[in-house]
Amino acid sequence: MMSPAELLNARLQQRRALRSRSIKPWYRNGALMAGIVIVGALVLIAVLAPLLAPYDPIAQDLRNTLASPSAEHWLGTDKFGRDILSRLIWGAQVDLRVGFLAVLIPFVFGSVLGAIAGYFGGWLDTILMRIVDVFFAFPFYVMVIVLVFIFGSGEASIYLAIAAVSWVSYAKIVRGEVLVAKKQDYVTAARLGGMSHGRILVKHIGPNVLSQAIIYGMSDIVMDIMAIVTLGYLGLGIAPPTAEWGSMINDGQEFITTQWQQATIPGLMVVVASLGLSFLGDGLSDLLSPERRK
Amino acid sequence: MTDPLLSVRSLSIGVTRGSTDPTLIVEDVSFDISKGERFGIVGESGSGKSLTLRAIGDLLPRGVEVLAGSIRYNGTELVGMPRSSRRKLMGPEIAMIFQEPMTALNPVVRVGEQIAEGPRRYLGMTRAESMARAIEMMAKTGIPDPVRRARAYPHELSGGLRQRIMIAMALSCDPRLLLCDEPTTALDVTVQHQVLRLLEDLCDDSGAALAFVTHDLAVVNQTCTDLAVMYSGHIVESGTVREVLSDPRHPYTQGLLDSAPDFDRPERPLIPIPGFPPNVASRPSGCPFAPRCPFVVEACRTAMPPMVTVAPGHGAACIEADRISRELVAR
Amino acid sequence: MIDRLKFIPARLVQSLPVALGVTLIVFLMAHLLPGNAALALLGERATDASVAALTEQLGLNRPIWEQYFIFLTRLLQGDLGQSLTYQLPVTDLVFQAIPVTMSVLGYALTLALLISIPLAALAAFRPGGARDLGVRTYTLLGQGMPQFWVGIMLILLLGVNLRIFPVGGYGTTMVDHLYFLFLPSLTLAIAMCPTIIRSLRSSMIDVLGSDYVGTAKSKGAYGVALLRDHVLRNAAIPTVSVIGVNLGYLVGGSLVIEQVFALPGLGSLMINAIFARDFPTIQGVTLFVALFVVVVGILTDVVYTMLDPRVDFASKDQT
Numbered sequence: 023m024m025s026p027a028e029l030l031n032a033r034l035q036q037r038r039a040l041r042s043r044s045i046k047p048w049y050r051n052g053a054l055m056a057g058i059v060i061v062g063a064l065v066l067i068a069v070l071a072p073l074l075a076p077y078d079p080i081a082q083d084l085r086n087t088l089a090s091p092s093a094e095h096w097l098g099t100d101k102f103g104r105d106i107l108s109r110l111i112w113g114a115q116v117d118l119r120v121g122f123l124a125v126l127i128p129f130v131f132g133s134v135l136g137a138i139a140g141y142f143g144g145w146l147d148t149i150l151m152r153i154v155d156v157f158f159a160f161p162f163y164v165m166v167i168v169l170v171f172i173f174g175s176g177e178a179s180i181y182l183a184i185a186a187v188s189w190v191s192y193a194k195i196v197r198g199e200v201l202v203a204k205k206q207d208y209v210t211a212a213r214l215g216g217m218s219h220g221r222i223l224v225k226h227i228g229p230n231v232l233s234q235a236i237i238y239g240m241s242d243i244v245m246d247i248m249a250i251v252t253l254g255y256l257g258l259g260i261a262p263p264t265a266e267w268g269s270m271i272n273d274g275q276e277f278i279t280t281q282w283q284q285a286t287i288p289g290l291m292v293v294v295a296s297l298g299l300s301f302l303g304d305g306l307s308d309l310l311s312p313e314r315r316k
Numbered sequence: 317m318t319d320p321l322l323s324v325r326s327l328s329i330g331v332t333r334g335s336t337d338p339t340l341i342v343e344d345v346s347f348d349i350s351k352g353e354r355f356g357i358v359g360e361s362g363s364g365k366s367l368t369l370r371a372i373g374d375l376l377p378r379g380v381e382v383l384a385g386s387i388r389y390n391g392t393e394l395v396g397m398p399r400s401s402r403r404k405l406m407g408p409e410i411a412m413i414f415q416e417p418m419t420a421l422n423p424v425v426r427v428g429e430q431i432a433e434g435p436r437r438y439l440g441m442t443r444a445e446s447m448a449r450a451i452e453m454m455a456k457t458g459i460p461d462p463v464r465r466a467r468a469y470p471h472e473l474s475g476g477l478r479q480r481i482m483i484a485m486a487l488s489c490d491p492r493l494l495l496c497d498e499p500t501t502a503l504d505v506t507v508q509h510q511v512l513r514l515l516e517d518l519c520d521d522s523g524a525a526l527a528f529v530t531h532d533l534a535v536v537n538q539t540c541t542d543l544a545v546m547y548s549g550h551i552v553e554s555g556t557v558r559e560v561l562s563d564p565r566h567p568y569t570q571g572l573l574d575s576a577p578d579f580d581r582p583e584r585p586l587i588p589i590p591g592f593p594p595n596v597a598s599r600p601s602g603c604p605f606a607p608r609c610p611f612v613v614e615a616c617r618t619a620m621p622p623m624v625t626v627a628p629g630h631g632a633a634c635i636e637a638d639r640i641s642r643e644l645v646a647r
Numbered sequence: 648m649i650d651r652l653k654f655i656p657a658r659l660v661q662s663l664p665v666a667l668g669v670t671l672i673v674f675l676m677a678h679l680l681p682g683n684a685a686l687a688l689l690g691e692r693a694t695d696a697s698v699a700a701l702t703e704q705l706g707l708n709r710p711i712w713e714q715y716f717i718f719l720t721r722l723l724q725g726d727l728g729q730s731l732t733y734q735l736p737v738t739d740l741v742f743q744a745i746p747v748t749m750s751v752l753g754y755a756l757t758l759a760l761l762i763s764i765p766l767a768a769l770a771a772f773r774p775g776g777a778r779d780l781g782v783r784t785y786t787l788l789g790q791g792m793p794q795f796w797v798g799i800m801l802i803l804l805l806g807v808n809l810r811i812f813p814v815g816g817y818g819t820t821m822v823d824h825l826y827f828l829f830l831p832s833l834t835l836a837i838a839m840c841p842t843i844i845r846s847l848r849s850s851m852i853d854v855l856g857s858d859y860v861g862t863a864k865s866k867g868a869y870g871v872a873l874l875r876d877h878v879l880r881n882a883a884i885p886t887v888s889v890i891g892v893n894l895g896y897l898v899g900g901s902l903v904i905e906q907v908f909a910l911p912g913l914g915s916l917m918i919n920a921i922f923a924r925d926f927p928t929i930q931g932v933t934l935f936v937a938l939f940v941v942v943v944g945i946l947t948d949v950v951y952t953m954l955d956p957r958v959d960f961a962s963k964d965q966t
Contacts, residue, residue, distance in 0.1 A: 152665070152668065153668070155665045155668070156665050156668030156669055156672060158940075159665060159669050159895070159937040159938075159940045159941050160672070160933070160936070160937045161895045161896055161897075161898045161899030161902075161936055161937075162895075163896075163899030163900060163903060164902060164917070164932075164933055164936050165899075165933075167917070167921065168921075168929055168933055169679075171921045172676060172679045172680055173679075248793055251793050251796075252793060252794075252795060252903055255793070255796075255903075256903065256906060256918060257922075258921065268793070271796055271799065278802065278803050279807050285796070285799050285803075289793060289796035289799070289800070292791065292792070292793050292796065293788060293791045293792050295791075296790065296791030297787060297791050300790065373864075373865055375861050375864055375865060377856070378856065399869060403864065403867050403868070403869040404867060406864065406865050406866060406867040407865075407866050407867040408867075410865075411865060412861075412862075412865035414858055414862060414865075419857065419858040419859060420858040420859055420861065420862045421859055421862065422859040422862070422863065423881070423955075423957060424880050424884070424955055424956055424957075425876075425877075430862075433863075433866055433868070433876070434866045434867065437866070437868075438867065469956040469957070471956070471957050482862075485862070485866065486865075495865075
């Protein structure tokens, strides 16, 4: 028996849930729109970098190093006389590309493994989850740094390193979702109706489970961008002289007392990018699984 | 007659969150409780009875507020009083017992300490003294082996024991008014009876007045001296328990009586009230019971009927109160 | 209480397979190096003799299971091998660096709790209000800031412009440590806070709406007393596991932050080892950090049990 206060609370929650549910058209979803605008703008900058950047991002001008912001160089120049604004724009291309591409392998690999483990269960599941536990013991940055060292420098080794670390999260999420989905009546019904395991996984469980993996993927892109920028800062990432925000921060740190903008602005770009992706992730999760939002 | 201990006048409570124009849940409710009285508030879920009780204790849920009216305790106006001074009344003056003893006790604090909290705050007791007080209160509420039980966590006790802990807690500072929100609903029938007896005895001993919210007329009949029947946010009938239950004048009170089993006349068929209570957000104008009322006349639908005195100390908010009495006799 | 902590031995045994898995992965790292590991480590211009010597030192010429067995036996004796650059036992290097890293971590966790608890309470008391909005904006921004960059910004603001705190080094005395480690710890704390605040805020909102907080109010508790006696401990329970799960990630972050502030901790040890291609040291640090995360997992369960009397790992294991 519910007391009226409880009843009222429940009713209020219901109404709130109804309001936030996707009855509201997607373009009225504030977080989603903010995410689309910010991420869209960044992607546009990245794609149009050759047109937008006023200078060649790696062209040195040793007669004009460490210049303060001016009409020619809006954000000044670095210690090799390279235009910081141009490097910032080209950096968007590198960081976003690596960030987006880095999620693909672990997304596919981890999701498939997680789905198989969750759906079939048994010893397969036990072994896989033990492996996942082991991988979770290694801190993200430590593992990525060590693996990049092992695989050697270059973009490909960054993808490999990130994939080797972050597949476990997808496996865990997807496995959990599959375990829940598997118990739903419609799955039992499909099984009794003679549908094969593969078809059930693809047709009935996949779509529900995938939306959770996609939502996690958005926050994973943020984490990957952080990893690339951190690697760049440590001098282990994309090799110089390629423009990349992390290595720009490293270059600028030396001159923090005189040219504060050199280290500050690339960091702000990272903040803007991850803010946009967070909004996009929140918005997507509103859109894809409204009933889970509080 | 002396001043009442608690005097509620024209109290209105509504949901204020999320809208510019608040939805009224309790409207124009007035009643008095004198010292040592046992006052029952009866109604279905959603009738506003619990919110009325919570308003007295300043325990309304977030987003629900007292919109108008007055609550005077011992001559002092409570509505609009600063929260800090109002909270100081809670414990030594007014105490509350909740419906669900499982969720109403803090799961991570030993029950003895939860009882001792009030005495330590108000009676200026040390930790050891307040624990002794807690154990004393537990013994008073009939908890066996209170010294050991005081060290238990709520999840280690049965529902009946937990509700006894709640009672011990509420009475630990000798309040003068005890608010009870369906204190026995969550318990087994046999335990229900014991807990009610215990409440009555303890209130008699300490002279505390009781405000008792329930949906169960039988409980009110057993425990209370006076009652008010609430329907959809309004008090529709009030008076002494004996008067109202023997001569109900509001069709809703009648409906409640007809739909509840009567142990004196087990052969009487149970007659449910047709229809459902109105949604708080879309209450009809006029008497809220009109759509379900067998005696409805046109005037019922235009304005809320005023409370009329049908006998000394017995009021009913019904235009047809006199006719209903005659119909009842005729039946 | 003691009874309920009886699960610890069983929990330790349960962690053994994971710990063993960790050692296996760390061991296998050497074999992931492309081609001959010794050659890969020494570089193209290494002499055949030095390659042979390193191959022998790393035991690379034996069958792989035998190598792992030797690796494990040595590990149990506390032998992680010789550092290639310092010519010192890796164990010694790691143990020298541990106090620095652990101090920063503990200090940061303390600061993070000091910042998070009031902020979360401020947000939770009126969800949707202006303060809540402010706190949530901070958590959103805080998650998007690279940790090392936050460190640089703090150096810029508090170290360079205001000259309040030293921007690098470690000091020698205890008071010195607290002073020198403030900025790095604050940096790490700022990275920890968003996660803690998020979890604490939402559990506080739940707790504040609970029946037992209503009971506490009916006993006259309000404000700080209500928060301290009835909200915080209950809200802390889910947050403890959130911190436990994320501590590993944060340890990783702290290693990078050490580099920003030139602290002689595990992070600097590892990064320097990477540039020096000092593989035994890299392995040693990785292994230690991973085993630390496993231990943190156990500690989290202990704290959880102490906070929540309803949890009983001990009896769950028996059934």
